[in-house]
Every structure is written in C-alpha cells, then in structure tokens.
Amino acid sequence: MLSPADITAQSRPAPEGVATRSVRSPVCRAAGLTLAAMARLLSGASARWIASQPDTCQRVYFANHTSHLDALVVWASLPQPVRELTRPVAAKDYWSRGMLRRWLAEEVFDALLIDRTDIKVHQSPVDLMLREIGTTKSLIVFPEGSRSVTGEVGEFKSGLYYLAKKRPDIELVPVHIDNLNRVLPRGEFLPVPLLSCISFGPPMWLERDEMKADFLSRARRAVLALKE
Amino acid sequence: MxxxxxxxxxxxxxxxxxxxxxxxxxxxxRSDRGVxxxxxxxxxxxxxxxxxxxxxxxxxxxxGVTATVTLFGLVSFWALREFITLTPTRRGDHRALFWVFVLFTPVHYVLVAYNRYDVFSVFLPVYATLFVLARVAFTGDYTRFLERTAKIQAGLVVCVYCVSFAPALLQLPTGTTAPGSGNFRLLFFLILLVQFSDAMQHVWSRLIGRRLVAEEVSSNRTWEGLLGSATSTALLAAALWWAAPPYEPWQAALAGFVIALLGFAGGMTMAAIKRDRGVKDHGTLVVGHGGVLDRIDSLCFAAPVFYHLTLAVSRAAATPLTGG
The missing domain is CATH 1.20.58 (Methane Monooxygenase Hydroxylase; Chain G, domain 1)
Structure with missing residues (x-):
C-alpha cells in the first residue's frame, strides 16, 4: 500500500507555472477587495468559525450549494490573507458568460471554472483541481454538484472523496451556507439584500480504510451539523 | 444648535x-459583594x-438634516433586512421584495428628506401595499397569498414607515418659528424618552412586577412595569418640557405617558413575532446578527404618534383657544 506521501508525490502536478499564478495586477487586487466587501454587504453574510480557525494552510472548503452567490460569498467571508490563497470552484457555463462575469471569475476572484457538460475520463475535474492548486492554494467546492431547489442538502457526489484520497494531507473544512438561497434563489437575476450566515466547521480527513459512501455521508453530516 | x-x-x-x-x-x-x-x-x-x-x-x-434622515434610512433598511430574514417568504415573493428594498424604502426616505408629508404619508401604506399585492399575484403563486403579502406589508410599516417619523420631526414646523435647532431637540427628546421608558419598564418590572401581561409572549413584561414606566416617563418628560419647543409641561407629561405605552406595545409586538418564529431574546434567526430590530422596536411604535401629537400641540399653540 502506498503511503500518503507517495500518493501526494504521484498526484502532484509536474509542469511549472501552472499551479502558481503570476502576481495579480493592482487593479485586480483592488477589484477583489471591493468585490469581497460588496458581496459581504449585499448578502449580509456573517462568518462563524465553530471549533475551527482561519488558516492559510492548504484546505478544501466544502459547502452546501444553494445559490449562484455561494462561491463568491464563501470566498468573501474568508479573512483576506486566506482569501488570497483560495480559489472557488465554479460552473463554467454560468461564470464564463459575458465579459464582466468572466473577468470577475478569472481575474478578480480567481475561480477555477469547471465545465460540467464536458467531463472526460482522462481529464477529470478532480485531477484538474489538484493540478491547479499545486501545493499552496486552497479550494472551495460544492459536492452536491448543483444547487438545491428546496434548500435541503442533497447527497454528495464522489469528487470530494477522490480529492481526499489523492491528497490526504489537505484539511477538509465543512461549510454551511444559511439563507443565501433567499438572497438569490435559483432562476432569479436580482438579489434581495437579506441576511445570511456562513459557518465554518472543524477540519476533517479521510479515515484509513474508510469506504467512499461512509466518507461522503460523514462529510454531508458535518455540513448539516453546522446548521444547528 | x-x-x-x-x-x-x-x-x-x-x-x-x-x-x-x-x-x-x-x-x-466587584464580584464579591453579592451583586x-x-x-x-x-x-x-x-x-x-x-x-x-x-x-x-x-x-x-x-x-445636519440630510445626514440624520440618511442615518435613520440606513437603520430602517437594516431593520427591514432583519424583519424579512426572520419571516419565511416564498420564491414568489422574491421580485416584490426586491422592489421593496431597492425602490420603495429609499424613495420613501427621499420624500421624508424633502419633507413631502402629503406624499410620504401615503406612499408606503397605500402604493407600496398595492404594488406588493399585484406583484405577488402576477407571479402566479397564490399559496397563502394574504398571509405572505401581509408579512411584507407589516415589515414595511413597522421598520420603514413608522421609524421615518422620527427624522421627519426635524422638518415639522413647530408654531411660529421655522424648523431649526428646536427640532433636533424634539427628536432627541423622543429618543431619550423611549430609551428611558424601556429601561424603567425593566426596573419597575424587577422591583414590583407581579402580573405578567402575556406570559406566552414575554416572561418579564408586567402591568406594574408598564404603569411604573409610563408614570416615570411622564415625570421626566414634564421636567424636560423646556427642551421640546411647542410643549407645555402638562402636554409633555402626556406625551411621555403615551410614548411609554407605545414603546411597551412595540416591545410586546416584536416579542410576539420572535416567539412565533421560535427565536428568543435578541433574536437571531441567522446566527451572528445582533438585533437592530431589538433596539428600535419601541421607537417604531412611539415615533408616528409623537409626530402627530407634536403637530397637534403646535397647531393648538399657533391658534390659541378662544374660550366658549
């Protein structure tokens, strides 16, 4: 059996310069700060850290998915030094539509856009994510895959499990998003400025010999536990 | 000033x-002294x-006036956010709510800033209500229609309409003089009395409170607290009559009494809403948001009545009673 270090070494991307972005321009940095402040103001998001601390170590934040604003608001709720190192995974079909959205996603909040319609066997999203984050960046993912209509947290897809398996050294942090689906529900364009809450839970890891289904349901329960 | x-x-x-x-x-x-x-x-x-x-x-x-109106506008906006967050809404309410937040609330405060009493006194209670009813109907979702529209309506009236009467005091002509520093004192007088009555209610309830007004709604608001607070507030108001321009001492006492009663009513109302939503004191449905609504519930109810009371008092002062 491979030790975690071996697995890490194997899955770590080889090409230089892919993982670490070049230094962002001051305009993009300023736009990033403004965007984060606006997102927090608009969504009235308050961040809670429950038995957990913000940290710049490599992490995967996994959250329930309720609104197009999720990726942006979770990212904006992180403290600035952590935010700099964190890339939300977002749907390519939504975020690459139109000049503004694409600029925001690619340059300002540095999203990792995944094409949900074109998933190939040899180019799985998990491999792409691991290659993009290298050894320094963190990710925000939504393991349900798509936004829930009812506000209930759906079953988790297996991507999170493979992430955890290929990079056992990364901390997995459960995140619960509350009330954001009322700020911008599915199918709506204009947001209503209600109040929302982003809760970060204690980090977890894939246990030795833990089965995929067990791990995914444990991860889902960790998100639900933050609901209270 | x-x-x-x-x-x-x-x-x-x-x-x-x-x-x-x-x-x-x-x-x-001093934690040792048994306090x-x-x-x-x-x-x-x-x-x-x-x-x-x-x-x-x-x-x-x-x-100045514009800044004060803006401050109250922001307070209203935040209180409405809390109110609607606390109230369950349906998808069909989304677009009506959007206009309530981005159009009706700001426009109402602009009307207050320009002192257009003839328009702002009907803008929210009539036109916003009609809009909300129609906009929700147009979405085609008729489930609990009246209940849903009533919630939005109640939020607008309590958080925006009523609160806005406090800064509207700044431009109320009081008797012969043009609005000036006396109006700032009127507003300060109102807020001071509201806060005082709130504190007195707690003090009197604690000291001699026996009979609860409604145990199911609030476990610490008593009839004794209500009467004690109304009396103390009336006394303070009478002592401060010189601060509120058109008021005579006895009128100020009456205003203080009424402010205390309404402040109490506002507190009870907010407590009822929170109880219904299963939220306890300093309610936070969404955790981490301390209540602006908790702070201003008394003011919501007292402000419009104090406004109209002041209007009546200054009119009476302007046209002295000719004995029959």
Missing amino acids: NDLHTVVLVTGVLGLLLVATAVGQFLAR DQGAVRAFNQRLRGWWIMGGLLAVAFWL
Whole structure:
C-alpha cells in the first residue's frame, strides 16, 4: 500500500507555472477587495468559525450549494490573507458568460471554472483541481454538484472523496451556507439584500480504510451539523 | 444648535451617561459583594448601546438634516433586512421584495428628506401595499397569498414607515418659528424618552412586577412595569418640557405617558413575532446578527404618534383657544 506521501508525490502536478499564478495586477487586487466587501454587504453574510480557525494552510472548503452567490460569498467571508490563497470552484457555463462575469471569475476572484457538460475520463475535474492548486492554494467546492431547489442538502457526489484520497494531507473544512438561497434563489437575476450566515466547521480527513459512501455521508453530516 | 437649551440637555445626558458608566464599571469589578452579575452585565451592555446610539446621533445632528434622515434610512433598511430574514417568504415573493428594498424604502426616505408629508404619508401604506399585492399575484403563486403579502406589508410599516417619523420631526414646523435647532431637540427628546421608558419598564418590572401581561409572549413584561414606566416617563418628560419647543409641561407629561405605552406595545409586538418564529431574546434567526430590530422596536411604535401629537400641540399653540 502506498503511503500518503507517495500518493501526494504521484498526484502532484509536474509542469511549472501552472499551479502558481503570476502576481495579480493592482487593479485586480483592488477589484477583489471591493468585490469581497460588496458581496459581504449585499448578502449580509456573517462568518462563524465553530471549533475551527482561519488558516492559510492548504484546505478544501466544502459547502452546501444553494445559490449562484455561494462561491463568491464563501470566498468573501474568508479573512483576506486566506482569501488570497483560495480559489472557488465554479460552473463554467454560468461564470464564463459575458465579459464582466468572466473577468470577475478569472481575474478578480480567481475561480477555477469547471465545465460540467464536458467531463472526460482522462481529464477529470478532480485531477484538474489538484493540478491547479499545486501545493499552496486552497479550494472551495460544492459536492452536491448543483444547487438545491428546496434548500435541503442533497447527497454528495464522489469528487470530494477522490480529492481526499489523492491528497490526504489537505484539511477538509465543512461549510454551511444559511439563507443565501433567499438572497438569490435559483432562476432569479436580482438579489434581495437579506441576511445570511456562513459557518465554518472543524477540519476533517479521510479515515484509513474508510469506504467512499461512509466518507461522503460523514462529510454531508458535518455540513448539516453546522446548521444547528 | 448652540443655544442654551441644547447645551443644557446634551451636558445633562452626557453627565448621566458618564456617571452610569462609572457605576457600571465599578459594579462589574466587584464580584464579591453579592451583586447580581447578570444584571450588571445587562446594564453595561445597555449602556454601551446608548453610547453608540448617542454618538451616531451626535454626528448626524452635527452634519445636519440630510445626514440624520440618511442615518435613520440606513437603520430602517437594516431593520427591514432583519424583519424579512426572520419571516419565511416564498420564491414568489422574491421580485416584490426586491422592489421593496431597492425602490420603495429609499424613495420613501427621499420624500421624508424633502419633507413631502402629503406624499410620504401615503406612499408606503397605500402604493407600496398595492404594488406588493399585484406583484405577488402576477407571479402566479397564490399559496397563502394574504398571509405572505401581509408579512411584507407589516415589515414595511413597522421598520420603514413608522421609524421615518422620527427624522421627519426635524422638518415639522413647530408654531411660529421655522424648523431649526428646536427640532433636533424634539427628536432627541423622543429618543431619550423611549430609551428611558424601556429601561424603567425593566426596573419597575424587577422591583414590583407581579402580573405578567402575556406570559406566552414575554416572561418579564408586567402591568406594574408598564404603569411604573409610563408614570416615570411622564415625570421626566414634564421636567424636560423646556427642551421640546411647542410643549407645555402638562402636554409633555402626556406625551411621555403615551410614548411609554407605545414603546411597551412595540416591545410586546416584536416579542410576539420572535416567539412565533421560535427565536428568543435578541433574536437571531441567522446566527451572528445582533438585533437592530431589538433596539428600535419601541421607537417604531412611539415615533408616528409623537409626530402627530407634536403637530397637534403646535397647531393648538399657533391658534390659541378662544374660550366658549
């Protein structure tokens, strides 16, 4: 059996310069700060850290998915030094539509856009994510895959499990998003400025010999536990 | 604002706050003397709220009418956010809510800033209501239609319409003189009395409270607290009559009494809403948001009545009664 270090070494991307972005321009940095402040103001998001601390170590934040604003608001709720190192995974079909959205996603909040319609066997999203984050960046993912209509947290897809398996050294942090689906529900364009809450839970890891289904349901329960 | 009345009022309140803060800090530091630490903490927390409130008001007053109206507009906006967050809404309400937040609330405050009483007195209760009813109907979702529209309507009236009567006081013509520093004192008078009646209600309920008004709604609001607070507030108002321009002492006492009753009613109403939503004191459906709504519930109910009372009093002062 491979030790975690071996697995890490194997899955770590080889090409230089892919993982670490070049230094962002001051305009993009300023736009990033403004965007984060606006997102927090608009969504009235308050961040809670429950038995957990913000940290710049490599992490995967996994959250329930309720609104197009999720990726942006979770990212904006992180403290600035952590935010700099964190890339939300977002749907390519939504975020690459139109000049503004694409600029925001690619340059300002540095999203990792995944094409949900074109998933190939040899180019799985998990491999792409691991290659993009290298050894320094963190990710925000939504393991349900798509936004829930009812506000209930759906079953988790297996991507999170493979992430955890290929990079056992990364901390997995459960995140619960509350009330954001009322700020911008599915199918709506204009947001209503209600109040929302982003809760970060204690980090977890894939246990030795833990089965995929067990791990995914444990991860889902960790998100639900933050609901209270 | 440099006249003697304002100076005396501000100095007096500042002095009281300083003394109270000193006492609060003193009590908080002696845990050995059998004082109820919970009560001391609540007292100090309330004092902190007053300092913040007083500081914001002072800055707004110094900047002038527009800044004060804007401050109350922001408070209303935030309170409405809390109110609607607390109330369950359906997808079909989304677009009506959007316009309520981005159009009706700001426009209402612009009308208040321009002192268009003829328009702002009907804008929200009539036109916003009609809009909300129609907009929700147009979405095609008729489930619990009246219940849903009534919630939005209640939020608008309580959080926006009623609160806006407080800054509207700034442009109320009081008798013969044009609106001026006396109007700032009127607004300050209202807020002072509302806060005082709130505090007195707690004090009297604690001291002699026996009969609860409605146990299911609030476990600490008593009839004794209500009467005690109304009486103390009336006395304070009568003692401060010189600060509120058109008022005679007995009229000020009456205004104080009414403010206390309405403040109490506002507190009960908010408590009922929170109970219904299963939220306890200082309600936070969404955790982490301390209640602006909790702070202003008494003001919501007292402001419009004080406005109209002042209007009536200044009209009576302008046209002296000719004995029959």
